[in-house]
Amino acid sequence: MCNMTTENSKYNFITLARVISGIFHPLLMPLYGMAIIFSAPTMFGYLSFDVKKLLLLIMLVNNVLLPVSLLPFFIHRNIISSWTISERKERNIPLIITTILYCATTYIIFRFPIPVFLKSFIFAAAVLTLLVTIINFWWKISLHSVGAGSLIALVLVLSLKMLAALDWYLIAAVIAGGLVLSSRLKLNLHNPQQVWIGLFTGFFGLSLIMMIFQQII
Secondary structure (H helix, E strand, C coil): CHHHHHHHHHHHHHHHHHHHHHHCCHHHHHHHHHHHHHHCCCHHHCCCHHHHHHHHHHHHHHHHHHHHCCHHHHCCCCCHHHHHHCCCCHHHHHHHHHHHHHHHHHHHCCCCCCCHHHHHHHHHHHHHHHHHHHHEEEEEEEEEEEEHHHHHHHHHHHHHHCCCHHHHHHHHHHHHHHHHHHHHHCCCCCCHHHHHHHHHHHHHHHHHHHHHHHCCC
């Protein structure tokens, strides 16, 4: 009876970890970032609904739906062995294509007369995607953790640049980051070094790129 209870608990924790990994999938993190920017009590919240809808739609199609739609083809061609793409070498081609799509998104969005802060976020996401793609050729970094670190960084940069009190946003981002790191470790898809370096890469990478971009432009 005790063994059965233990097995059930283990199964429940693994299921929960998979759900968390799905909710905070790296492809979805930029969308969450844009949602944070648009919903936070700053000047960006006053952008027209049509502008917000258009930007979110572009990111949804280019950076979520298109990459996901290619997965069946990758599996059919034996480029990847599963939907989770847990093997490092199998992630190379999907990451390269994702990077190209992010560059396309950046090019499209830069043509719109939108605030520099929004452009800096899109640009930073594209550069960060390129960075982790390069890293992945030699070492398996946790993409989920990179996304989590990026989300925390975005809230801090947004708060500092807009002089806005975003305490609850920051708390939520940190809790989400903790859940993401824990879920990746629980699923035994990464070791502690991979998730922590991923978190710091996302955090410092996004912060520095956004700050530098806003100083230059």
